[in-house]
Structures are given as structure tokens and as C-alpha cells.
Amino acid sequence: MPPKRQHKADAKAAAHPHAKPRPLTRIQREKQDLILEAALDVFSMHGFRGSTIDQIAEVAGMSKPNLLYYFPRKEEIHRRLMSALLDTWLAPLKEMDATGDPFPEIRSYIRRKLEMARDFPRESRLFANEMLQGAPRIIEMLEVDLRNLVDEKAQILLGWMDQGKLAHTDPYHLIFSIWATTQHYADFDVQVRAVLGKDRGGEGRFEDAARYLEQLFLFGLTPRSTAPRKS
Template sequence: MNEHPPMTRIQARNRAVILSGGLDVFSIAGFRGATLDQIADAAGLSKPNLLYYFPSKDAIYAALLEQLLATWLDPLRALDADGDPVTEVLAYARRKLALSRDFPRESRLFATEILAGAPQIHAMLAGPLRDLVNEKALVLQSWMDAGRIRATDPHHLIVSIWALTQHYADFDVQVRAVLGDGDAFAGADHFITDLYRSLLDPAPARRL
């Protein structure tokens, strides 16, 4: 069996800076607009040095998407069928918002891939992502059927959380232009919590 020897500290560092540089470039230019020269410049390495670690632009992009997809699915995987329904949905929304806050470049990379038609990850979207969403939608539906949260479309509930939380990363310039340069995420956390707590309340709204 042929096994690759473990990377040295310098090799691990160089690989990490290449991926970080690639993330900077791809999240702005997209896959088609990015070049190896741009990635090398962003990483602070020569192009031959970059090619020692990754044979092509495609290889860098694939490595980034692999890391990203694992990170992006974790918050939904953590939604616990045995937990309190409102608490679980609010925690999921907060985890997604935290991803936008802590990984804005990754969020924009994902957005540019989707806007391009998802050529690199379409199989994953139609496979593992769809399966996970369907699994958690069944959990949400079971809570709705039991009267523990208000009945609504569980799939659109999940999609609405994506849209509301990822906007803060994908449209960061717009958000800061409107709200200023303060911490938009603090206000967003309060708003999203209030919004979904009200939405999920199983008690019928009182008419005034």
C-alpha cells in the first residue's frame, strides 16, 4: 500500500496559505475569473511553489469546496429530534448566522458556485444535502403534527433560515452601507430569535 508521508510543518503551512489565498480569490472572482497567478499572489508564494502542492486551479477549488461543504452541513446535522423544538430551530438559525459571521469568504464562495449553476457541487446538492434536508424536514413535521410548533412548510422553513442568515455574509457591503460599520450580527441575532420564536409559537395569534 502506497501512503503519502506526513506533511512537514512548512508543507502544512504552505498548503493552508494556498487554500486561504484561493478562498480570497475564488470568493470574489468565482471559479472562471480566478487564475493561478492571482492565487499565488494572494498566498504570497511563487506559482511554481503553488503547483508543487496543487497541480491545478481545479484542485484548489475542489479542496476548498470539500472543506466548505462539511462545514456548511454541520449546523443542520446538529438539529436534535429529541430536543425542545423551538430551542433546536433557534439554535440552528444562530449556528447558521455564526457561520456567516465567522466564515464570510466561505459563504461568498458557496454563493458564487451556486450562481454559476453549481457545476462542481451539483451532485452533492441533489444527493447528501437533499437527503439531510429531507431528514430534518421530517423531524420538523413531526413536531408540527404533535402541536409543538406552528404548522408551516418544513422545507421552506429551512430555506428561509439559509436566506436570512447567509445574506449577512453574501451581501456584506450592502448590509454595512445600510446599517453602518457597527456589529450587524448582534442585532441580527436578536431579530432572528424574535422572528422565529414568534413564527414557531403554536398558540394562535390573538386578534386585536
């Protein structure tokens, strides 16, 4: 039997699962990063089905077969992006600390999320695209990891509420509303820009958003001088 052609970099490792996988070469790391970067561009705009390997390859500046040498299937690229993404995405929430006070904690959570919308809009859109499609590739992670994390943080919020440090309300929907309002600035960026126009739609929009959201979440819309209305 002639030795099988070695089409993938880790073919040897795969043949013998317990063999130490040879470390990636410099070129492998560089090219994989290049591909993932390009794929993020494409997937985040068109979703999984709407994106083609050719498009990704073109953005990455290489031929399609060459790209397929590093990632043998399209799904593989997407999977890699998604699993890297989830960690990044949940990190800000993980930082919310029970020993802190609610308002500083919530405020800095909002800030971090808003910074992510500003600095990593493609990641946000990639995530949104996956959600819109029913999250077929990450649903289990949502139901386990995400759910556990949110449960845990909801307990913290409830604790603060019981201590009278925070208005008593639904902690889950509180978290949802922070996700929604912050990610909006990445996912619906076109709309935000269209509405704000050229002058107000510059980079300053993130500071305006931060100021507004802080006020909304920390002080609410009720005018401070007026007693809350009934009904």
C-alpha cells in the same frame, strides 16, 4: 528508461496506488494551508473563472510555479476548498436534534448559522458563488448528501408539527428561509453595511440580526395583543 522526474510530492504513491502514501512534511502542510487560505480570499470574491492562479499566488506570497508545485491545477485548489466547506456548512443543521424541543433547536440553529456568517464570511461567499454558477462542481453532493440531510430534518420538523409543538407549515421552505436570512449577512455584507451606515453598521449588526430573526421565527410579526387578521 531514466527515472521520471518527481514533480509532485506524491508521485511515488500515485505510481503504486496501494503503497502507503508518505505523510506530508511540515512545509507541505504549511504551504498548502497558506495556499488554501489565499485561494479562499480570491475565489470567494471573484468566483472560479474570475480568479487567477497569479492572484492566489500573490496573496499567498509565492511564485505561480511554486504554487503549482503544491496544487498542480487550479481546479484542484477549488475542489479542496469546496469539499472542506460542505462539511463545515452542513454541520449546524446536522446538530438539530429530534429529541429536543423545536424552539430551542431552531433558535440555536439560527444562532450557529449567523455566527458562521459573521466568522466565516469568505466561506459563505465561496458557497454562494458556486451556487450562482449553477454549482457545476458540487451538484451531485447537493442532490445526494444535502438532499438526504434536509429530508431527514424535514421529517423531524414535521414530527414537531404533528405534536402541535410547531406551527404547521412547509418544513423545506422553513429551512430555506433560515439559510437565506442568515447567509445574507455574509453574502450581501456590502449592501447591509451601505444601508445601515457607519453608526448602525458596526459589529453590533449581528446581534441586532440575531434578535430580529429570533423574534421573526419564534413569535412572528403579528402583534401579540391583536388577533390575527383574516384574509
